[in-house]
Amino acid sequence: MSELIKITNLRKTYDGKRYVLDGLNFSIGKGEIKTIFGASGCGKSTFLNIVGLLDNYTSGEYLFCETNIxxxxxxDYYKYRAQDIGFIFQSYFLIDSLSVNDNILMPFLYNEIDLSGSVKKxxxxxxDSFDMLSLKNKKVSLLSGGERQRVAIMRAIIKEPKLIIADEPTGNLDESNTDLVVKAFKDIAEKGTAVIVVTHNKFLSFGTDTTYTLRGGKLYNE
Known part of the structure; x- marks a missing residue:
């Protein structure tokens, strides 16, 4: 399986003294789903931000699509964030004044990509797969928390990126909607997209290929 990401001996410090990530190793291939568990404050968000090219690291090596970051x-790697990485944040980060439809299309609108008929379909x-077709033109400010999370997930996967980064993607969903999310991740992984899920819920596997626990700045294979 071709490696999309390879991280070796990664370290991250904010004050030059305490390392949030300390000698961390990680890799993921196309079409894999990997889940990371960890207690609050263990560095999960820091790790995701580095993988998503939103934050730098102190030392080590990070290869994305064989490019040394x-x-x-x-x-310099804006194109990767714009085209190849889809983010699902715990806080949604939707635009309340826009409709469900327009929020889902934001990756295309933001990057000035023409919307073809196939995209709209x-x-x-x-x-329809998330049981929200009837809410297509409704403003997201009027949605429930679970509905807003589903919109955030659809926005992340609409452009079929090479990598999905999901931070507590089912934290606001009931069991039925959680099942929809798990199925969506499996479906997109089957098309070759890599999925990294961070969660505190050890009862959720997300159809994962590998499970890790982050503690002491390192990832441990469970």
Whole structure:
């Protein structure tokens, strides 16, 4: 299996003294789902931000699509964030004044990509699979927490990125909607997208290929 990401001996410190990540190793291939558990404050968000090219690292090596990521030049990798990485945040980060449809299409609108008929059909198909087609034109400010999370997930997967990074993606969902999310991750992984899920809920496997626990700045294979 081709490696999409390979991280070796990664270290991250904010004050030059205490390392949040300390000698961390990680890799993920196309079509894999990997789940990371960890207590609050253990560095899960820091790890996700580094993988998502939102934050730099102190030392080590990070290869994304065989490109050596220079932590001092993250702006050089904007195209990866824009085209190849989909983010699902615990806090949604939706635009309340826009409709469900427009929020899902934001990755295309933000990057000034023309919207073809096939893209619009894909949106409808996604909405139907998440049982939200009837809410297509509703403002997200009027949605429930679970509905907003589903919109955030659809926004992340609409462009079929190479990597999905999900931070507590089912934290606000009931069992039925959680099952929809797990199925969505499995479906997109089958198309070759790698999925990294961070959660505190050890009862959720997300159809994962490998499970890790983050503690002491390192990842341990469970």
């Amino acid at each position: 220079n932590p001092k030049r993250l702006n 894909t949106v409808d198909k996604l909405l």
